[in-house]
Amino acid sequence: MAIKQATSSKLEIDIQFASAPIEDKVLTIASLAAIKKWVKASTHLSGLVTLRFVNAAEGKKLNFAFRNKDYATNVLTFPYELTKKTLTADIIFCLPVIQKEAREQAKTAQAHLAHLIIHGCLHAQGLDHESNAEASKMESKEIAILKSLGFRNPYAPV
Incomplete structure (x- = not known):
């Protein structure tokens, strides 16, 4: 099941759900408009970003196939094209892992999904x-984007 979302910029956002129950659960956490807004806040590039929401079985299968890790992970990113102006990527989200992490970290599912x-x-x-310097740079960008969207620092203690 796929829902295409064209945006006002040249960035196209394709949102896919592995099943109707996954779609229902995602849409109780965030609207398609909110998801699209979070993607657009993360990049100024044109191109195509596909977001796919999956169950634990598909998440585990993909993580094993592409990373040789035999467990479902929260997010997998597959960048295909990146230039100064364009971006093409698939990003896979394992909804059960995201929901479990949100509970364990005492965060709302919406805040964790946005992050x-x-x-x-x-x-x-x-x-x-991968390195402390890279992590610091990435985390500071995440924190700034999330703050601009009204979310708190996901790395701050609760």
């Missing part, structure tokens, strides 16, 4: 957190 959408979009634009 992970921004996190995935920044990965698609070449940011990473």
Whole structure:
């Protein structure tokens, strides 16, 4: 099931759901308009960003196939094209993992999802957190974007 969202800029956002129950759960957390707003806040580039929301089985299968890790993870980012003006990427979100993490971290599912959408979009634009310096740069961008959207610092203690 796919819902295409064209935006006023040249960035196209394609939102996909692995199943109707996943779609229902995502849409109780955030509207399509909110999801689109979070993506647009994360990049000024044109192109296509596809967001796919999956269950734990699909998340685990993809994480194993592409990262050789035998568990479902919260977000997987697949950047295909990145230039000074354009971005093409697929970003996969495992909804059960996101919901579990939100509960464990005492965050709302909406705040955690917003953070992970921004996190995935920044990965698609070449940011990473493999070193302390990279992590600091990425986290500061996440914090600033989230603050501009009315969310608190996801790294601050609750």
